[in-house]
Amino acid sequence: MTWAVESQRKNYGKALVELGRTRKDIVVLDADLSGSTRTVEFAKAYPERFFNCGIAEQNMMGTAAGLALGGMTVFASTFAVFATGRAYDQVRQSIAYPDLNVKIVASHAGITVGMDGASHQTMEDIALMNAIPNMTVIVPADGPQTYRAVLAVAERPGPAYIRMGRSDVPVITSDKDEFVVGKASVMVDGSDIALVGTGQMVVPCLEAAEMLKQKGISARVINLSTIKPLDTATLIKAARECGAVVTAEEHNIVSGVGTLVAAALAESYPVPMQRVGMQDIFGQSGESDELMKEYGMGTKDVAAAAIKVMERKK
Amino acid sequence: MNFPEQKGVHELEAKANLLRRHVIRMIHAAGSGHPGGSLSAADIVTALFFKVMDHSPENVDSVDRDHFILSKGHAAPIYYAALAECGYFPVDELVTLRKLHSRLQGHPSRVKTKGVEMSTGSLGQGLSAANGLALALRMKGLDRRVYCLCGDGEMAEGQIWEAAMFASHYHLDNVICIVDRNGLQIDGRTEDVMSLEPLGDKWQAFGWNVLYMNGNDIGQVLDTLKAAKAHRGSPTVIVAKTVKGKGVSFMENNVGFHGKAPNDKEFEQAMKELGGSV
Numbered sequence: 001m002t003w004a005v006e007s008q009r010k011n012y013g014k015a016l017v018e019l020g021r022t023r024k025d026i027v028v029l030d031a032d033l034s035g036s037t038r039t040v041e042f043a044k045a046y047p048e049r050f051f052n053c054g055i056a057e058q059n060m061m062g063t064a065a066g067l068a069l070g071g072m073t074v075f076a077s078t079f080a081v082f083a084t085g086r087a088y089d090q091v092r093q094s095i096a097y098p099d100l101n102v103k104i105v106a107s108h109a110g111i112t113v114g115m116d117g118a119s120h121q122t123m124e125d126i127a128l129m130n131a132i133p134n135m136t137v138i139v140p141a142d143g144p145q146t147y148r149a150v151l152a153v154a155e156r157p158g159p160a161y162i163r164m165g166r167s168d169v170p171v172i173t174s175d176k177d178e179f180v181v182g183k184a185s186v187m188v189d190g191s192d193i194a195l196v197g198t199g200q201m202v203v204p205c206l207e208a209a210e211m212l213k214q215k216g217i218s219a220r221v222i223n224l225s226t227i228k229p230l231d232t233a234t235l236i237k238a239a240r241e242c243g244a245v246v247t248a249e250e251h252n253i254v255s256g257v258g259t260l261v262a263a264a265l266a267e268s269y270p271v272p273m274q275r276v277g278m279q280d281i282f283g284q285s286g287e288s289d290e291l292m293k294e295y296g297m298g299t300k301d302v303a304a305a306a307i308k309v310m311e312r313k314k
Numbered sequence: 315m316n317f318p319e320q321k322g323v324h325e326l327e328a329k330a331n332l333l334r335r336h337v338i339r340m341i342h343a344a345g346s347g348h349p350g351g352s353l354s355a356a357d358i359v360t361a362l363f364f365k366v367m368d369h370s371p372e373n374v375d376s377v378d379r380d381h382f383i384l385s386k387g388h389a390a391p392i393y394y395a396a397l398a399e400c401g402y403f404p405v406d407e408l409v410t411l412r413k414l415h416s417r418l419q420g421h422p423s424r425v426k427t428k429g430v431e432m433s434t435g436s437l438g439q440g441l442s443a444a445n446g447l448a449l450a451l452r453m454k455g456l457d458r459r460v461y462c463l464c465g466d467g468e469m470a471e472g473q474i475w476e477a478a479m480f481a482s483h484y485h486l487d488n489v490i491c492i493v494d495r496n497g498l499q500i501d502g503r504t505e506d507v508m509s510l511e512p513l514g515d516k517w518q519a520f521g522w523n524v525l526y527m528n529g530n531d532i533g534q535v536l537d538t539l540k541a542a543k544a545h546r547g548s549p550t551v552i553v554a555k556t557v558k559g560k561g562v563s564f565m566e567n568n569v570g571f572h573g574k575a576p577n578d579k580e581f582e583q584a585m586k587e588l589g590g591s592v
Contacts (some may be wrong), residue, residue, distance in 0.1 A: 059442045059476035066446020071377050098424045098433040
C-alpha cells in the first residue's frame, strides 16, 4: 500500500495559525523547541501571542495555567518526553486539578524519534496523561487528523494532551473526515479479527489487514485516536463481531492503550487479546523504521499477533 | 474602585487578630492543618484582602480585578479566613475545614472554593501561574496586579527560579511576589535545611525589584505594598521577615507547629492570647 506522507507537526503549526487568525484568545508557549514542534509558525504570524519559555518545561506548564486563569486558550508545546515527564507534577497540579483550558501538544513521541535514543523516546506519556482526571488524551494517526484534532480541542474547554511523532507519516485520513473527540473510526470493516491501532500504528494495522486478507482472514481496522474518553462502544462492538482483538501502539504495553482496551473489554465483553507495542524495555538509537522492526512494532508483528490470538478464539 | 473595606492600621491589626482566631479555631476543629505559616502570613493577607487589593465576591469570575495566588498552599486556613470575612462564603463554614464534602480542602482548590483563584499545594508552582495571569492581564490591557504569596521553604524548588527568570525576561511589573520569610520549614531552620541567604540578592540577580519589610507590621506592609505597586519595568519581590506562629506565644518560632493542630488546652490558651473567647 502506498500513501503520500506528511508531517503531523507541520499540520499542528498550520492549525495554530488558522486558530490564531479567528480567535484572539489563542496563546502559544514553547520551551526552546518551536522549530521542531512548529509552533514557530504561530510565533511568526502572531508574535505578540507567542512566548518562548526557554528550557524550563515546568514553568511553561504553570505559566500556561496562569494564562488560562486570565481567560486565554493556551497551547503549550515541547517534546512529549519533557511535556509529560519533566513537567508531570505541573500538569497534574496546575492544569488538570484546577481544570484549566490548556492544550498540551507534544511532538517527538515514541520510539520513532529515532537517533536521539532512549532518553528522548517516551513510551510512558499516554499512561501518564491518561491517569490524570479531567485530561482528554488524543493520539492522531496522521497529519490531517492532527490538524482536525487541534481545531477540535480548541473548541472544548479544559485540559487536553495531543501526542505527535517526529517522522512524516502516511496520510490515511481524509480532509472530509470529521474529527470527533471520543470517537474511534472503523477504517476497514472485517469480521474475523479487530486490529485496533493508535497513532502511527494504524498504518501497520492497515497493511497487516491486507496481508491477512491474502490468507482469507477478514480484519477490521480501527483508528483509536482518542484514548480518553475511550470509545468503548466501538471497541465492544468490534469484540462482539470479531471475537478477538489486537492492539497496536508505539508505547509501553504496560499501562498503555492495549491495557486500557483490555480493561474496557474485560468489564463488558472479554475476548482473546494480544498487545503489540514496546515490551517494557527502553529503546536505543537507530532509524525509526529499523527501531519499529527491532522492537516488534512492524506490519508483520501485527499480522503475527492477529494469527496468534485467533488461535485462542472459541 | 471596589475596595471591600477601607481600614486604618489599628482596624487592620484587629482584623488580622480575628483572622488568626479563625485559623486556630479551624485547625483545632479539623484536628490537623498548618497553623505556623498561616499565623506568620496573617498580617500580609489582611493588608492585601482588606486594604490593598481591589476585589469582591461579586466580581470573582472577572479577570478585571486584582488577583491573589497562595503559592504556599498549606497556609489555606488564613486564606479561607480572609475570604470568609470578605463575604465569599459564610464565616460559619470555616470550621468545616478538611472535613468530607467541605468546600474547604486541606490545600486551596479553585474548583471547590469561591474566591480561590488557583489550586495550589505542590510547592513552587504559584509564581508560574501568577506570571501567566499577569501576561494575560497585560495582553488584555488591564492595569491590575497579581499578588503571589510564597513560603521561604519553597524557594528551594527549581521552578521558582524558572518563574523568576520568566517574569524578569518579560518585564512583568504587574507581578508582586511576597516571600513569607519566617525562617522555618518542616525539618527545621531554612538555613540548616537548605540555605537561602542572601535571598534578596538572588532575586536581584534575577532582575527583580527587591523590597524588604517586617511582614508582621501592618503599617510597614501597607507602605511596602504601595511602593511595589508603584514600581514599573520589572517584577517586584518583597522579602517579608515574619515570625512563624505569630500571635500565639507557644507557637512562635516553634517548628513543631508547622503542621500540627493545637489540643484542647492549647486551643484555649491560643484563643485567650489572641483576645478571643473559646
